Amino acid sequence: MDSVNLGKMIADLNALRDVLAKEWPLLSKFRWQIRESGLETATAYMRYGPRLGGRELHLIRFDPAKFTFKPWHERELGLADKNEEINIDGWAKKLPSALALINGGQYHVDRSYIGWLKRDGKFISGAAKSGWSGYLVSGPSGRNSNPATPYSTIIDMEEKGRKLKPADYENIMQSLMLRDAYGKIRVNNSFHLASRAAIGEDEEGRILFIMNPGAISLHDLAVVLGDPALNLKRALCLDGGFEAQMLWRDKDGEIFKSQAQYLVFPNETIYSPSLFRSLPSVIEAVQR
Numbered sequence: 001m002d003s004v005n006l007g008k009m010i011a012d013l014n015a016l017r018d019v020l021a022k023e024w025p026l027l028s029k030f031r032w033q034i035r036e037s038g039l040e041t042a043t044a045y046m047r048y049g050p051r052l053g054g055r056e057l058h059l060i061r062f063d064p065a066k067f068t069f070k071p072w073h074e075r076e077l078g079l080a081d082k083n084e085e086i087n088i089d090g091w092a093k094k095l096p097s098a099l100a101l102i103n104g105g106q107y108h109v110d111r112s113y114i115g116w117l118k119r120d121g122k123f124i125s126g127a128a129k130s131g132w133s134g135y136l137v138s139g140p141s142g143r144n145s146n147p148a149t150p151y152s153t154i155i156d157m158e159e160k161g162r163k164l165k166p167a168d169y170e171n172i173m174q175s176l177m178l179r180d181a182y183g184k185i186r187v188n189n190s191f192h193l194a195s196r197a198a199i200g201e202d203e204e205g206r207i208l209f210i211m212n213p214g215a216i217s218l219h220d221l222a223v224v225l226g227d228p229a230l231n232l233k234r235a236l237c238l239d240g241g242f243e244a245q246m247l248w249r250d251k252d253g254e255i256f257k258s259q260a261q262y263l264v265f266p267n268e269t270i271y272s273p274s275l276f277r278s279l280p281s282v283i284e285a286v287q288r
Contacts, residue, residue, distance in 0.1 A: 026227040038066030049224045052213030058258040060100050060209040064152035068138045068288050071117050071173045073281045074126045085278030086150035088245040097282050100248040102209045104281030105175035111280040115174030134177040134236045139170035154234040155200045156180050178222045178235040189219040195260030196221050197244040200235040211246040215262035242277040
């Protein structure tokens with residue numbers, strides 16, 4: 001088959017996939033379970049998207065009136081100096097007040113954070129990443145006196161009509177937008193498959209931690225997150241692959257985890273359901 005015909009076949013398959021994604025439910029029916037006041041969990045199954053592994057989509061939903069979201073980085077705790085690298089289990093021990101944790105965004109080879117990272121008014125990483133317009137923010141600062149200002153939200157600097165500024169919040173995590181308020185998918189369609197983590201905000205202003213263990217592209221995850229059952233308005237992507245990790249703990253301290261299973265390269269597929277890579281940064285959900 002020549003390259004022209006192969007290209008047409010791939011284009012036709014992509015078009016068919018997009019039609020099916022619009023016409024068929026993307027998620028199975030699921031039910032939210034109340035775990036704490038203001039914290040609910042659910043597991044849905046994706047009918048579309050994952051190419052390898054589990055089709056679960058693990059969800060934690062928070063009422064921002066009862067929770068705030070704070071980023072952490074290993075350098076604050078001196079872990080790099082001690083040559084200590086910890087996964088999400090280790091972070092849970094370091095942050096015993098966190099009822100839920102999810103891995104942070106992207107990082108450099110030297111494990112420093114890419115983009116803004118700020119907690120309790122102090123910058124952990126003060127160099128904004130050019131071209132990344134998404135910010136998870138919480139805790140309006142004293143400069144923002146408008147009572148209508150959301151306590152926690154996702155700010156998209158490309159969204160028109162909203163006058164919120166990341167700098168007016170005490171806690172900030174910068175990352176790539178996955179979906180926006182206009183329903184537009186903000187990532188490219190590629191064959192790069194991996195387990196994924198994301199953070200969303202629904203139409204009622206609730207914040208969601210999102211994790212899937214199977215191998216899926218960022219584009220297809222963004223498509224799935226458009227399912228009406230989730231009612232999402234905005235979504236940010238976090239680091240994927242074996243860094244994609246999420247946990248929550250109940251009132252008795254029992255820990256429930258969702259961990260990555262796959263990382264797929266053009267010439268290699270890595271499957272490891274028990275590999276928890278160390279995380280330079282995490283996002284903590286803590287009661288207000």
